[in-house]
Amino acid sequence: MTDNPAPAVVEPIPKWHEFMVPVLRVLSDGKPRTRRDSLTATLDEAGMTEEQRAVMLSSGQPKAENRIGWAMSDLTRAIAVAKPERGSFVITDLGKDLLQKNPYAITQEILRNIPAYRDYEPQRQNVSKADPVDIAVEDSELDPTEQIERGIQLLRADLATDLLKRLQERHPDFFEEAVVKLLLTMGYGGAENRGRRIGGSGDGGVDGVIDQDALGLDQIYIQAKRYAPDITVGREAFQSFVGALAGRGATRGVFITTSRFSAGAIEYAKSIPTRIILINGKQLTELMIRHGVGVQIAKTYTVAEIDEDFFE
Template identity: 40%
Template sequence: MIPTYQELMTPVLERAREGEVKFRDAVDDISNELKLTDEELSELLPSGKQTVIANRIGWAKTYLSKAGLLNTKKRGFFTITDRGIEALNSGQNIDNKYLKQFDTFNSFHGQSSEIKVVDNTLTQDDEQMTPDEVLRRAYEKINDSLSTDLLTRVRAVSPIFFETLLVDLLVEMGYGGNEEGAAHALGRTGDNGVDGVINQDPLGVDQIYIQAKRYAGGNNVGASDIRDFFGALNLKKANKGLFITTSDFTQSAVQTARDLGSRIVLINGQQLSKLMLRFNVGCRDVETLHLKRVDEDFFDN
C-alpha cells in the first residue's frame, strides 16, 4: 500500500539529510526503499497526469517546507534545514501534529483547511489525505448526491418527457445524427417506457434498438424481459440492443444478457444518471475549478 503523505515526511527528510536532492530522484529513491510494486508505482491520480506516489511525496515536501524543515529555494531541488535535522534527531513521529509547533506551518495549514462537506464525513482535517485528494473526494461526493437527485427526478417525469430525455442523452453521446432524426427514430409505447430504434451514425447505416423502462426503485427488470427483448431483436434481424431502466436488473437478468452474448447492453438507473452527469443532460456546469501543480520540468535546469 502506498503510504500517506504524512507517513512520507520522514523518508523525505532522511533523503534530504544525505545532501541536495532533486525531486524526481527523491521519488525514485523513496519508491525503491519502500519496495513499491509495479502496480503501485504506476498508479495515477484521476487526472492521469501524475502518479500517486509522486503526488504524496510532493505534498510531504510542501508541508515540511512550510514548517521550515526543508529549503526549496533552488529550482527542482530541496535541502534539509537545521530544524529538519533536529526533527530527525528528536526521534519523534514527524507528521502534521509535530509540524503544528511551528508558526509558519500553522499559517499555511490554516489557509488551506477550509474545505468542508455538508455531512461532515470528509474534511481537510482528515489527516490521511492530501489537499487535492480531499478536493477530489469532495467532488465525488457532490456528484454522487447530484446523481441520486437526478435519478429521483427522472423516475417522476412523464413518459413523453422520459422519451425526450433519452433522445437528448443519446444525441449528446453521439448517436442519432441530430435531435430531429433521433426523435423520429424513437416512439412511445405508452407503458411507462420507450421502445424504438436510433441511428448509430448520421446516415443511419447502423442502428441500435432500444427498450427503456421508467421503473421505481426496487421494481427491477427480470430475465423474462431480457429474453423478450432478445426475441424482438431477432424478429427485426437486429444485432445491437440497448435496454435502459431507471431501476436495476436482477442478477438473473444480467446473467441472461451475458449468456445471449454482447448484443444487449444493460444500463440501470445509476448508470443512466452518471451518463446524464457526464454529458450534461438535466444538469449544467456552474463553476469550473482548475487544479494546478508546479511543473517540475519547467524548473529543471
C-alpha cells in the same frame, strides 16, 4: 491601561454525520419541511449556540448549516429522507425505522447497510468494496489535492441521487426522450443526430431508435424503463425486449432503467447472440453527468501553481 478581554471560546461544532439523528428527530413528525425550516429546526434540536451558528466557512456559508446539509444529503441518498417536492424534505418509513434502531448516533457504516446508499457511495481507488474505508479515517490521510477530489466525488454522488429521483418523477415519455438525447450526445447517430423516440401505444416493445447511418441500415433500438429504486428488472422484461428486436430483425439494443437488473437478466444478456447493453440507474446518472445531459456547471474552482518559466 486595561487588559483586552479574552476572546470567547466557541464549542466545537459536531461533525456532519453527528447531525443525522437531529435531522431525523426534526422530521419524525412526518410533516414536510422546507430546507430552511429543516436547517433551523435541526440547529435548535442539536443545541447549537449563537456562537456556533456564527462560525463561517471561507465561502461565507455557516459551517453548522453546511454540515447539516451534508447530513440531509446522505439521508436522502439512503432514502431515509425524501423530497416530495422541490426544496422540501420529509422522513420516510425507512428513516423512522433507522431512527428507532439508532436513537443516539447514525454513522456511514450504518447507512452502508442500505442498498440505495451503497449504489451511490463514491469508492476510493484501490479500495475493495468488501473492505470499505471509514470516511473520517480516510479524509485525515488525504493530501489537499486528494481532499478536493474526494469532495468532487461526494458532490457528484449527491447530484446523481437527485438526478435519478427527477427522472423517476417525470412522465415515461420524458424519460424516453431523455435517454435518446443521452445516446445522441454520446455520439451515436452521427453529426446529424439521427435518433428519435418511438414509444407509445403500438411501439412493439421498443421506445427509441438510433440510425447509425444516413439510410438507417444500421440501427440501435432502445428500451427505457422508468422504475422506482426498489424495483428490479427481471429476466422476463428483458426477454420481451429481445423478442421485440427479433421481430424487427435487429441485432443490437440498449436496455436502460432507473433501477437495477436482476442477476438472471444479466446472465441471460450474456448468453444470447443479440448484442444488448444493460444500463442501470447508477450507470445512467454517471453517463448523464459525464456528458452534461440534464445537468449544468454550478461552480468552477481554479487551483494555481508556481509558473517555473516566469522565474527562469
